[in-house]
Amino acid sequence: MIQPALIKKQRIILCVLLVLIMLTIVIGTGIGYSSLTYDRLIPTLLGQGTFKEEFVLFSIRLPRIFITLLAGMALALSGAILQGITRNDLADPGIIGINSGAGVAIAIYFLFFPIDVGSFVYLLPLVAFVGAILTACLIYLFSYTRNEGLQPVKLVLIGVGFSLALSGMMIVLISSAERTKVDFIAKWLAGNIWGTDWPFIWAILPWLVILIPFTLYKANRLNLLGLSEPVSIGVGVSIEKERIILLFTAVALAASAVSVTGGIAFIGLIAPHIAKALVGPRNQLFIPIAILIGGLLLLFADTVGRNLVDPDGIPAGIMVALIGAPYFIYLLLKK
Template sequence: MKRKPIIVFSILVVFIVLVLLISLQSGTFQMTPAEAFKTIIGQGSDQQELVLFEFRLPRMVLAILIGAGLAVSGAILQSISRNDLADPGILGINAGAGFAVVLFIYLFQGSYQNLGGSVYILPMFAFLGALTAAALIYSLAYKKGITPVRLVLVGIGINAGFSALLIIMQLRMSPNDFMQATVWLSGNIWGANWSSVLAILPWIAILIPLVIRQANTLNVMRIGDESAVGVGISLERSRLLLLFLAVALAGASVAAGGAIAFLGLVAPHIARRIVGPRHQLMIPTAALIGSLILLFADYIARNMLAPSEIPVGIVVAIIGAPYFLYLLIKTP
C-alpha cells in the first residue's frame, strides 16, 4: 500500500502542525484559541507571550527534534541489523547515553535543571556513552561478521548491564538527585528551553541528511550481506559509518530528552508500512512519524494529569510496548 510520497509528507506535516497548534493552546495556563492566535501574531499580553514562546514552543520543537532523531536512529539500526526489533532503546545505546549523562551530572555535581553552559556539552557526553555501548555491542556480537540475532541479543545484555550500572550510580546520589535522575531517565522534556533546543538542533539537522545520503547503502544492506558485497559495497565500513550515525542521533536525543523507549522501534515500522522499504522515502517518513508521535505523547503527558506531568517516555512506552509485543509475536 505505497502512496505518493509527496502526499504522505504533506499529510504528516499537516498533522504535525495541527498537533502543534492544539498543544500550543492547551495547558494549565488558560488560553483560548483566539488568544493563542493573537499571541502568535504578536498581539498577546506579556504573560501569554511568555507561556507560548518560552514555555510551550521550545518543548514542542524539542519533541519534534528528538522524535525525528530517535526514529531515524531506529530505522538505521533495523536496516543494518536486518532485525525489526532493533532500536536504540532495546540495544542499550540509550542506556549507554543515559549512563554517561548521569555520570556527568554525578561527577560535576550539577543539578538537572540549571546546568548552564553544560547544556551544550551534555550531548557530546551522551554521544560518548552511546558510542561506548555501541562499541561494546559491536565487538561482543562480532563473530566473522555480525549476525542480526546476535546483535539484538548482545544489545539486550548490554542494556541490562548499563541499567544496572545506572542503578548503582543512582544509589550513590542524594535522594533528590536520585528522584530527578529517575524521572529524567524515564524520558521527559520538562524544562525545555531554547538553549536545549539549540544544543540538539545541529545534531539532528546535520546527521539526518547524512543518513538520507546513505539511503542506497541501507537499501542494499537490508536485503542481505551477500547482495551488498555483490554490488560492491564495502560492507563493514558502511555498517560502521551508519552505526556511528545512529549512535550519534540516539546520543543527542537522549541527552535532550532522556531515554525514551520504543519510539525508534515503532516509527520506522509505521513508515515502512506507508511508503515501503526504500530508505530514500522511509527515512524522512520515519522522522516525521517520530516527531508526530512524540509531539502527541508530550501533549498527553502535559495534560492528562495536569498540572502534574507524566514523563513523556512513559506515554510513548504505553503506546509502544503493545506494538513491540505484537511484533515479537509476529516475528518468525
Template sequence: MQRTKVISFEEARRKHGLNVLGVLAALIVIMFIISVNTGYIRLTPLELLNTLFGKGTDKQELILFQFRLPRIVISILIGAALAVSGAVMQGVFRNDLADPGILGINAGAGLMVMLMVSFYPTTSAAPVYLLPVVAFVGAAFTAALIYSLAYKRHQGIAPIRLLLTGVAVAAGMSAAMIVLTLRLDPDKYQFVATWLAGSIWGTSWKFVLSLLPWIVILLPYVIYKARVMNVLNLGEQTATGLGAHVTREQFRLLAAAVGLAASSVAVSGGIGFVGLVGPHLARRLVGPKHQLMLPASALLGALLVITADTIGRRILQPSEIPTGIVVAVIGAPYFLYLLARTKS
C-alpha cells in the first residue's frame, strides 16, 4: 500500500512537471508572436502569416527574415543556454548563488571576444564562427582561475568564498575591458559599449549558425547527465559510494556549462542573472530532480530573455533598451534576496 502511494506521488509529480513544461512552451510561443510584431514597423497578424508562407512584400520579408527572426531565435537559444549553464554550476558546486555572470565566466569570455575583435579593422570583419571558440577559451581559463583561488584543501569550496572570488575576478576582467576601450576607434568603442550593456549584437543568421552547434551538442548532453547530477547533489562521499566518478563527472559538466555560457556571450554580450533566476524558478515549479528541472530551466531562461528583449525594443521605440539591463532589473533584486537568505 505504501509503495503504491509513493509511485502515485512520483507519477503525479512527473505529470505536474510535464504540464509546467507545456505551459512554459506555450508562453514562449506567445512571446515569439508578440516579439515578431514588435518594432518600428508593425506587421498585422495576416501580414505576418502571409510573409511566413512567402506571400509578403519584399519589405515585409526583409524585416521578418533578416532582422527580427534571427534576433528572436538567438534570444531563445542564449536564454536556454545561460539558464542551463547556471543550473549545472549550482548543482556541481552545490551553491544556490552560482551563475556564469556572477562568477565571472561571462566576463572572461567577453574579454577574449573583445581581444579578438580588436585585431580586425571592423567588428563585422571578425570571423563569426571562431567567436564561440575564442569565448570558450576565455571562459575556461576564468573558470579554472576561480576554482583554483576558491578551493581550500580539506575544506573544499565554500559558497561565499566561491561567490566573492567570482565577483573579484569578474571585476578584474571588466576593468581590463574598460582599459581596452581607451585604444579603440569609435566603431569598436560602440561595440564595446553595446556588449557591456548586454545588448544582443549578433542579429543575423550567421550568428545563429555559429551558436547552434554548441547548443545542439551541449544542451542534450547536460540533460542526458540529469541522473548523474542528482547523485552529485547527495555529496561527494555518497556519490562515490554509489559508484559515480565524481571528479570526472564534475569536470565534464563544468566544461559543458562553460561552453554553453561562452558561446552565448559570443553573440549576446554581457547578459547576467539568467543563470541565477531560471534554475531557481524551475526548482520551485517542478522540484529539484534534474530530469525535469533542466528542461524547465531552459524554457524559463528562453522565456526571460525573449521577454526582456521584446520589452527593451518596445518601450522606447524607435530606440531600444539593452536586453541585459531589462534582465538585470529583474535579476538583481532576486540575487540580493537569495544572498540575504544564505547562511554560509
C-alpha cells in the first residue's frame, strides 16, 4: 500500500511541473527569430492576430513546442522502463545504442528508398522502430547468459559499443550521399528538432496515447522486475516474457521520439533519476513525474538553444548533452 503522504507529494509535484511546462510554453511562444509580443499572444490564439502573428504562432512555434514536449515525455518513459527491466541506473535509449539503431534505419530509408511526401511522416516512426528493435534484440542477446540471466553492467557496455559502431556506420552511409540528404542526417545526429509541423505531432501522438497507459498498467510488474530474479520468479512473474514486452514498449517510445527530433540522449537517464529522488523508486509514483520532467527538460533545452545563436540556434541534443554528460559521469563514479 502506498502511503497517502507520498501520493499527496506526487500530486503536488505533478501540479508544479505542469505549471513550469505552461510557463516554458508561454515563454517559448514569445521569443525567437520572429518575435511575437506577449500582449498579442491571447488575441492571436483566439484568431484575432495578423497574418504574420498567426503564421509564427500556429505554423512555427506551437508545432515545435508540442513535438519537443511529446518527444521528451517518450524518451523519459523509455529510459524509466529500460532502467527497470535491466536493474541498471545507467540505462538510457541514447546511451545504450537504441537511438543509434533507429538513426541508421532512418538514414538507410532516407538515402536509398523513394520518399513519398504524404506517407513519409507516418512511416518514419515505423522505420525507426524496426532499426531500434533489431539493435535492442542484439544488445539483449549479447548481454544475456543462460546461467546468470541478463547482466546489467554488461548490457550498458555492449550498448555503448553498439552505439559507437552504428555511429560509424552512419558516417559511412552519408559519405557518398547527396549534399541535401547529408545536411538532413547531420542535423538528425546533432539532435536538431526537425519535425516541426502538425503532421509530425499526429505521427508521434498515438504511440504515447497507447504506451503511457500501458506502462502505468505494467508499473507493478516493473516493481517486481527490479527485485532479484529468484524473488521475481518466486512471486510468479514470468521474467523473460515481461522483459520482452516492456523492452518492445521502451524501444517503440524511443523510436517514435527520435524519428522526429533526431539523436537526443540523456533525457531518459536524467528524468527517471530526478523523479525517483523526489518520490522514491515505486514505479506507480515516479513514472508520471518522470514523464513530465522529460518533457520539461527537452522543451527547456530547445527553447534556450534555439535562442542563443541566430538564426538556427544550438540543437536541443547538444544542449541536453551539456547537462546530461556531467550527470552521467557522476552516476558512473557513484555506482
